[in-house]
Amino acid sequence: MDSSSWVDTSLDLNINPLRVIKSDAPVDAERFGMPRKMKTTFLDFQTKPSAKKETGALEEELNRVSEENRKLTEMLTVMCENYNALRNQLMDCMSKNGEKELLHGPSKKRKSAGSINNDNNIAVNGNSESSSTDEELSKKPREEVIKAKICRAYVRTEAGDTSLIVKDGYQWRKYGQKVTRDNPSPRAYFKCSFAPSCPVKKKFQLSSVEVKWLRRMLRFFCSHLCLVQVQRSIDDQSVLVATYEGEHNHPHPSMEAASGSSRGLPLGSAPCSASLASSGPAITLDLTKSKSSNDAKSSKPKTDAPEVRQFLVEQMASSLTKDPNFTAALAAAISGRMLLQNHTKW
DNA sequence: CGAATTTGACCCGCGC
């Protein structure tokens, strides 16, 4: 299987660096309702001779970032190819031993949290998993019908944060805590308490996600999924591994509060959104809505203009690509999504 | 005082 058939390695950051900067037409900043200070900066940026030097530097920086992005894309492609090669090898081995497996039915290997810690597998009630091992994945089609969606998100958190709070927008009630064998951090179990009939549960061994971007990514990944398992990665204690299963039977609290609009639009409350195409794991980071959800209402119309969008996109992309936390989280999110995509396609 | 959290006990699936 060609990796390109199942994963789009391009990171569509919607960055077109030169469109605004080289634009001959002055931008009517007033029309976009920019703050005075920002308007001045924005206009000066286009008109003052000193800005040319800055423009050149920015172009250089953007070229550098673009090149870096290209290299990362290549690396990701290679990684996918290697992954598929390994997978094919495993499938070959499986096919050789498959007859025996079929005669004895699927493995009765326990789907426990122990496996979560050991090989990052998560399962509840025999449902499928977002990131099962290849061996397990190969057996999945022979198993019972998938009853609920499972999604995993990897989120880097602050090392010192030990609170058991996940700020994903839902209301959770803790109903248990357990010290597991392979992970020193206690695992907490939560149920969604926003709606009485909501079957959502979650468990985790880590804490809150303070980084706004990561929180929004997590919210997107999980906003309509039902059971969430979040625990600290055993390999990297700063990484939060969140797994959601199933779907909430109620709207996201923030959405319900807003308008009671469709649950299928979880990003409506996430000004900085990460969208994933249903056709594949191509990730689009909509960086143009950078305000918090609280003030998004007032700012949204002002950021619709393509020039302003570009300007904001450039600024945010520049700062974000320099942020190691963001790049690490993005890589983690992509890897998690890739695993999910692999599973859903097999 | 009600809601939320804690925590020990219990249940159940899986490996041996």
Next chain:
DNA sequence: GCGCGGGTCAAATTCG
């Protein structure tokens, strides 16, 4: 069949 370990329950405790 037994023991282990994860998941859940529910009484006790804490918190606002």
